[in-house]
Amino acid sequence: MTDGAVPAGDDGDATGTGDAGSTSDSSSGDSAEAVSCRALDYSFGDTKAVDGLDLSVRTGEIFGLLGPNGAGKTTAIRCITTLLPVPPDIVKVFGHDAAKEKMAVRRLLGYVPQQLSADAAMTGRENVTLFARVFDVPRRERAARVAQALDVVDLSDAADRMAQTYSGGMIRRLELAQALVSAPRLLMLDEPTIGLDPIARSSVWEHINAVRRATGMTVLVTTHYMDEAEQYCDRVGLMHRGRIHALGTPGELREELRERRRAEADEARKSGTTGESAETAESGEARSDTVPTLEDVFRDVVGQGLEEEGGTYRDVRSTRRTASRLG
Numbered sequence: 443m444t445d446g447a448v449p450a451g452d453d454g455d456a457t458g459t460g461d462a463g464s465t466s467d468s469s470s471g472d473s474a475e476a477v478s479c480r481a482l483d484y485s486f487g488d489t490k491a492v493d494g495l496d497l498s499v500r501t502g503e504i505f506g507l508l509g510p511n512g513a514g515k516t517t518a519i520r521c522i523t524t525l526l527p528v529p530p531d532i533v534k535v536f537g538h539d540a541a542k543e544k545m546a547v548r549r550l551l552g553y554v555p556q557q558l559s560a561d562a563a564m565t566g567r568e569n570v571t572l573f574a575r576v577f578d579v580p581r582r583e584r585a586a587r588v589a590q591a592l593d594v595v596d597l598s599d600a601a602d603r604m605a606q607t608y609s610g611g612m613i614r615r616l617e618l619a620q621a622l623v624s625a626p627r628l629l630m631l632d633e634p635t636i637g638l639d640p641i642a643r644s645s646v647w648e649h650i651n652a653v654r655r656a657t658g659m660t661v662l663v664t665t666h667y668m669d670e671a672e673q674y675c676d677r678v679g680l681m682h683r684g685r686i687h688a689l690g691t692p693g694e695l696r697e698e699l700r701e702r703r704r705a706e707a708d709e710a711r712k713s714g715t716t717g718e719s720a721e722t723a724e725s726g727e728a729r730s731d732t733v734p735t736l737e738d739v740f741r742d743v744v745g746q747g748l749e750e751e752g753g754t755y756r757d758v759r760s761t762r763r764t765a766s767r768l769g
């Protein structure tokens with residue numbers, strides 16, 4: 443239905459012919475890529491918040507954008523939601539250009555911002571109804587859709603209480619209902635579980651997963667909780683200083699680091715036999731035997747030489763190839 447709102451072919455495909463693969467069907471909004479950013483830059487004055495970001499989120503996956511404070515995650519998300527302006531042909535959502543087809547993009551997505559977005563002085567139901575109106579849910583369907591969204595996040599019983607009486611976990615679930623009421627094809631969640639207790643955190647995720655199973659919706663989420671990324675994300679991108687430095691499934695990223703550590707241990711052992719550093723070789727060997735966690739990968743990307751200018755995830759890949767050759 444949302445596709446019908448945008449005449450096929452009005453998204454300037456002629457200028458996008460360089461995009462291999464998904465371009466041919468992008469004008470219908472059926473692109474295999476839910477989100478595509480090509481060399482996205484965004485600056486606040488002198489601060490380069492996003493710096494040449496390449497990002498591709500596949501339709502139907504849960505993609506986790508991880509990274510330290512200030513990495514540029516929220517800025518990138520706000521560019522994708524069209525809340526921050528971007529030049530044409532840089533950001534696409536299901537093939538729709540975020541610069542040229544803002545409204546078409548907005549109709550496809552639900553967004554839970556990092557900052558609280560629920561109005562404390564309204565009831566849960568009123569909050570969700572407001573979003574239903576803003577997101578053009580047809581008037582006749584509105585009441586039922588609002589009730590359904592509240593039900594999905596287990597807030598039916600509390601729906602007519604003021605949001606100021608809700609706990610933090612209930613507020614986050616209310617915001618999830620706000621984002622879900624328009625039945626988005628892409629759900630963007632910026633730190634959806636921050637500050638929640640472990641039970642509330644898994645409850646938020648269970649609700650996200652239930653909707654995703656029922657609708658096939660794509661999810662782009664930022665989180666600082668590595669266990670969540672490991673458990674719930676199909677793929678993760680580690681963002682640092684405005685761009686992605688490592689990309690893959692959590693398992694692939696952990697294995698990549700393990701291979702690199704093995705290669706380093708081998709190198710150190712070789713140096714050790716020539717009498718240089720037997721101690722380093724031993725500790726490196728011990729580390730290379732244990733399977734790294736996603737947190738180790740995070741520390742590795744943020745902490746080590748990749749910070750040097752020009753370091754990108756391709757560096758990880760080439761190190762990996764070297765590791766494979768050695769190993």
Ligand SMILES: Nc1ncnc2c1ncn2[C@@H]1O[C@H](COP(=O)(O)OP(=O)(O)OP(=O)(O)O)[C@@H](O)[C@H]1O
Pocket residue numbers: 486489490491509510511512513514515516517518556
């Ligand atoms: N409205 C703004 N005005 C000026 N600078 C900003 C603004 N928003 C973000 N920045 C700067 O842009 C950079 C990226 O910030 P951003 O909020 O995108 O990071 P983040 O990865 O979401 O961090 P966090 O994990 O803390 O949420 C930071 O240096 C930040 O100070």
Ligand SMILES: [Mg+2]
Pocket residue numbers: 515516517556632
């Ligand atoms: Mg942020």
